Amino acid sequence: MTKPWSPTDFAAKVIEYYHAHGRKHLPWQNTKDPYKIWLSEIMLQQTQVTTVIPYFERFIQSFPTVTDLAQATDDQVMQHWSGLGYYSRARNLHKAAQIVESEYSGVFPQDPETIETLPGIGRSTAGAIASFAFGLPTAILDGNVKRVLARCYAIEGWPGNGKVLKALWKRAEANTPQQETAAYNQAMMDLGAVVCTRTKPDCTICPLSKHCLAYSNDSIEQYPGKKPKKARPSKSVYWLISIHQDKVLLHKRPPSGIWGGLWTLPEVVQSETTSGDLQTLEPFVHKFSHYDLQVQPLLVTSKADKALVEKNSHTSIMEPAQADWFSLNQLSEIGLPTPVSKLLMKLLEHS
Template sequence: MTKPWSPTAFAQQVIDYYHAFGRKHLPWQNTQDPYKIWLSEIMLQQTQVTTVIPYFERFIDSFPSLIDLAQASDDQVMQHWSGLGYYSRARNLHKAARIIKTVHAGQFPQEPKVIETLPGIGRSTAGAIASFAFGQATAILDGNVKRVLARCYAIEGWPGNGKVLKALWERAEANTPKQETAAYNQAMMDLGAVICTRSKPDCQSCPLSRHCLAYHNDSIEQYPGKKPKKARPSKSVYWLINISDANDQAKVMLHKRPPSGIWGGLWALPEVQQQDMSPENIQQLEAFVHKFSHYDLKVQPLLLQSANEKALVEKNSHPSIMEPAQADWFSQSQLNEIGLPTPVSKLLSKLLENA
């Protein structure tokens, strides 16, 4: 039976891999700007690199500095995040930028424990920022790193379990070197993203396979442990589409969702109770399902045929979603200037083109 790498040997193999094969030319690399590093770390949470790159570049073009972000409006920030998903990340990013501007005089804090107090930043993200921006010997443990460590050391169980997570953090801390920490951390993320993938990992190209317990035990697919399965819930909603042709310009009424919860802070179609709608006033459009990470949203769009516009919308709005409501009318061109959930954007794009 193979023995695991010693922490020193493990770190050296990883660093050697970085110098030979590591990714070094992503838009947020080759910089020690904590703002850009922080932004990339937040965008990369639960999102692939190829998806993040264009969002990151547009975001930096519009908000080139942390102060620019802090001074931006909520709608500006959400519009630049629209389509990237997990919108609480954007809200926390904006909130943290304002805290740094006011509490830290616009200077990004350097201590990991202080960084971790900012909204939306956990232990691993704080460690990544501290190592990449400030050269500190701090460990990280994102999803990619968890997978590499769980397989190399045969750490059993779902990483969401407290005991399993504790064991992974202990191993991450033990293996993180005092020198070249940034290279090591980047390579660990690269290994998980490129080599030690969830399915069909390329073990033959992995610099750690010689002492990887899961590889030698032919049990790669067992690590990390899977989250206990639960029945996938679903929710059914009715969206009211109210289009006005005043002044020969089609506009749609949208409501701004509360700052917390699904699509918080974005502009969306109001949710209504169908039983309160008069059949002669509505047209049922094609229903569809939008999949979130943790449940399915079944949407039935209803196109309003009545001129009794705002009053009817407010009368039938779902109170848990629409109070307090901020409503406004938007033309197709204006929709590009506000934050919209992806399914709302796709639905309205088709309708307004034909309006």
């Protein structure tokens, strides 16, 4: 059975990959300027490298230092970000530059925990800045790194879950080497972006394949675990089909909301008790985009008197804009939602 990688062997393989294949000539590489590294890390969140390059270059040309950025107007900053999306990144960047300027005299802080207190900078970005700019042995855990680690060590569960995230951070910290941390972190980002991609990872060229648990167990698609789907909400109602002297009682829905302005059968929540001489018809489910409506139609039989019918109609969970009795042949002339019209037509056919 395949053994997982030991932290030392793992780091050695990743650093070897960096020297052989790592990306080393991007505009924010070959610099120790924390401002440029920070800017690139923020721009690269949710955005591809090729898209980021021209934005990064324009930004640095207009605001070459953190002080220039701090002194820029909101409009100038937003105009340079325009088209890159996720604009809160730009607003936080601007705010953080002003804090660096006012609280740290324009000198970017070195301590990762202090870096993390700046707006828009999380633990992983702080780790990346500290390792790339200051050579500190800080771990990173962006989306790409999460994927590589989850697969290599078969760490189950959705990384958005606190426990799973903790397990990933533990692994990230254990594997991060004390030496050549910047090379290691860069290579982990590259591996996730280029080799261990979300769909169709190229395991045959991956330097980690020999001890990758997901690869050896043929279970790559299980990692990282997916976000659990929320149970689809549903609402259970009775629809009262009250027929009196060949007429059916309908409620007109208020103009806004589900089936706004259409005529529907009086609706009663299923937990409420209904009384009277009621016949249960076949239940069905009507699917709306955001919930399921479980309908139990109840036919108020001819034995029921009009008072009972009207009593039931007033238990409706929705205040109708209007209520009226319609003869069955008038139904084609009024606006009815499809399931109401289907139900009544079926009833007509069998009456």
